[in-house]
Amino acid sequence: MVRYAIIGGTGVYDPRILTDLRRERVETPWGAIEVQIGTYKGREVAFLPRHGADHSVPPHRINYRANIWGLKKLGVERVLATTAVGSLNLEMKPGDFVFIDQFMDFTKGGRPLTFFEGGPDGVVHTDVTEPYCPELRKTLIQAAEELGLRHHTRGTYVCTEGPRFETAAEIRAFRTLGGDLVGMTNVPEAVLAREAGLCYAVISMVTNYAAGISPQPLTHEEVLEVMAANAEKLKSLAMRCLEQIPETRGCSCGKHTPPLKV
Ligand code: HPA
Numbered sequence: 001m002v003r004y005a006i007i008g009g010t011g012v013y014d015p016r017i018l019t020d021l022r023r024e025r026v027e028t029p030w031g032a033i034e035v036q037i038g039t040y041k042g043r044e045v046a047f048l049p050r051h052g053a054d055h056s057v058p059p060h061r062i063n064y065r066a067n068i069w070g071l072k073k074l075g076v077e078r079v080l081a082t083t084a085v086g087s088l089n090l091e092m093k094p095g096d097f098v099f100i101d102q103f104m105d106f107t108k109g110g111r112p113l114t115f116f117e118g119g120p121d122g123v124v125h126t127d128v129t130e131p132y133c134p135e136l137r138k139t140l141i142q143a144a145e146e147l148g149l150r151h152h153t154r155g156t157y158v159c160t161e162g163p164r165f166e167t168a169a170e171i172r173a174f175r176t177l178g179g180d181l182v183g184m185t186n187v188p189e190a191v192l193a194r195e196a197g198l199c200y201a202v203i204s205m206v207t208n209y210a211a212g213i214s215p216q217p218l219t220h221e222e223v224l225e226v227m228a229a230n231a232e233k234l235k236s237l238a239m240r241c242l243e244q245i246p247e248t249r250g251c252s253c254g255k256h257t258p259p260l261k262v
Pocket of ligand 1: 085086160166183207208211218223
């Protein structure tokens, strides 16, 4: 049974921390996804690059529902996701890991945000007071401490629509509102994972200071460079965490919504 998954964000396309890799196609009501499945320390893990294996899918066109539904259908219960982020918080520097504990949604409504569209199953409002799995976050924090990696144990992620970067004024506003980091993909991914009853936590890697804080214009190349420079650290963190996730779930992530019939 494939009970674990890694959703790789920008700069994370290589599943070779896993052995005995095979490809699997999973059909969902929103189209098929393709994952690679392998083993790490006796645990079967699915690897799904969010932007496609060749980074061809921009944030606003990712098929978030197919991705989460497909993982659920495989039997996944725990998901570690990676995100490259810009920083609004001078304490969170390029190269730092942040284990975000909150998000703010500034997407513009063009993305399907839910599995629950009403009809015979009724209306579902899902609790996201604490949007990320506390048990997975604790495991990540412990792994980062053991590995001596620079990290922050909390952070508020502001999700923008993209694919453009933000204006300096937008970043000033997000800072005033209490945002620490900015990225383009964590909503609706985190929300759908909660709706599907999955444990979900994020390894955010700061790749740049956000617009107006950074002294130079932002580029995707800069983001990729910082991700590449920190790839080994990210791999060791994901491996240590995968190995230390408690066998049975001690959180309530699976209990917030009616079970999804995949
Ligand atoms: N803004 C939005 N998304 C990002 C950034 C940023 O500055 N850096 C990496 N992903």
